[in-house]
Amino acid sequence: KEKINHYRNKNNISVVGRHVPEPSKTFYDFKVDPDIIENLQKCNFEEPTPIQKQAVPLMLEGRQILACAPTGSGKTAAFLVPIIMHLKGPERKGFRALILCPTRELAKQTQRECVRLSEGRGLRIHIISKIKKALTQYGSSSSQKFDILITTPNRLCYLLKQDPPAVSLKNIEWLVIDEADKLFETGSRGFREQLDEILKACDGNDRKIAMFSATYTPVVAKWCVHNMKGLVRVTVGQRNA
Ligand code: ADP
Ligand code: ADP
Ligand code: MG
Numbered sequence: 283k284e285k286i287n288h289y290r291n292k293n294n295i296s297v298v299g300r301h302v303p304e305p306s307k308t309f310y311d312f313k314v315d316p317d318i319i320e321n322l323q324k325c326n327f328e329e330p331t332p333i334q335k336q337a338v339p340l341m342l343e344g345r346q347i348l349a350c351a352p353t354g355s356g357k358t359a360a361f362l363v364p365i366i367m368h369l370k371g372p373e374r375k376g377f378r379a380l381i382l383c384p385t386r387e388l389a390k391q392t393q394r395e396c397v398r399l400s401e402g403r404g405l406r407i408h409i410i411s412k413i414k415k416a417l418t419q420y421g422s423s424s425s426q427k428f429d430i431l432i433t434t435p436n437r438l439c440y441l442l443k444q445d446p447p448a449v450s451l452k453n454i455e456w457l458v459i460d461e462a463d464k465l466f467e468t469g470s471r472g473f474r475e476q477l478d479e480i481l482k483a484c485d486g487n488d489r490k491i492a493m494f495s496a497t498y499t500p501v502v503a504k505w506c507v508h509n510m511k512g513l514v515r516v517t518v519g520q521r522n523a
Contacts, residue, residue, distance in 0.1 A: 293332040299514030303343060305335040312338050314367045321399045322359070331356035332518045337492075338363050341456075346491050346510040348462075350498045351518035357494045358395050361458045366400045368455065369429055376426040377408075377449070379456045380484070382435055382477075384464040389432045392460065396430060405429045410437045417441065420449040435465070435476040442483050451483040455490065462495040462502045474505075481509075 286304050290297065295305060306312050309319045309330060330338065333351035340347050341364035351357055365379045383389040389409050396407050407430045410416045420428070420441070431438075431449075441448040457480070459465060465473045481489075491510050495502055498517055506513050 290336070293335060294519055295332050295336050296517045297336065297514060299345075300512070302336075302514055303339040305332075306330060306339055307335070312363065313342055314338075314363060317402050318363060318366060318399065321401050322363070324401070325398060327356075327359070331360075333357055333516065334360045334363070336516050336518075337361065340514055340516065341365075341492060342367060344490060345514050346506075346512055347514050347516055348493045348495070348503060348506045348510070349516045350495050351516075353496045355518060357460070357496075358392055359399060361456075361460070361492050361494060362392075362396050362399050365430070365456050365458070366396070366403065366405065369405060370403070372404045372406055372427065372429055374426050375453045376420070377428055377431040377451065378453050379430045379458070380438075380451060380454050380480075381430070381432040381458040381460060382438070382465065382480070383432065384434065384461045386434055388461065389434060393432050396432065407432065409433055410441070413437060413440060417444065417448050422446065422450065426450075435473060435480065439476050439479050442479055447483065451480065452486050454484040454486060455488060456492065457481075457484055457489060458492045458494065460494045462493045463497050463499045466499065466502050466505070 289305060309322050333349055334356050337347060337349045337360040349360065369378055381392060383392060393407055393409050406428045408428050410433045493502060493506055
């Protein structure tokens, strides 16, 4: 226990929550399949970053987290690795993971990283680019051969508002809100209403949320406390940056 705290301090990791698993020292300590470790190494990553060390084991245990770590500290892989591990391979159940990003550019970057880290698994990773195409692509009459959706909230809500909805989120297992500080700030009212709509559509019985942010912001933390059971907060770097 002392040793674990020392290791967290050394890596500038602070945690708040019950039964937080030990941070992983190396990629081999991640409880993931070997192909995922190989894919991480193919990216020339040598060692997990501090947020990856703590967020990956938490999400692998299915814990809901609020993760705050500086820009450029590897938050994308921190949520993609456990999601890829959980989804395993392709299924025909429609989207099982949803990643919300504040901009389309970020959605594209996240998709690229997801493709690299899941290489060899055949997961179908989609971003909503042409809304007209999206209106017919994902409906209930389609084959539902898609696994991960990465998108900005506007477009997704537009699809959800169709009658009948142009996409189903009922099989979503993981909802990731990336750059939560930005999403909550840009017309804070607006995003919260969109998030309510999206959560209502994610009505399966085992939906978990992971919130990622560059800064710790009270509005985001408050939302998490109210909406995420068993929440664990992980902060890397200055505690109140
Ligand atoms: P953040 O979302 O925290 O701003 P990113 O996930 O975009 O950061 O990662 C920043 C850069 O670091 C990316 O180019 C990414 O490929 C790289 N990176 C991620 N994890 C590692 C790692 N373990 N070792 C080295 N580089 C990494
Ligand atoms: P984002 O900000 O998520 O990238 P956009 O602002 O580009 O999304 O587009 C999403 C919004 O634009 C939706 O809320 C929708 O109302 C509107 N929109 C986009 N394409 C169309 C379309 N073909 N027909 C009607 N509305 C559209
Ligand atoms: Mg990021």
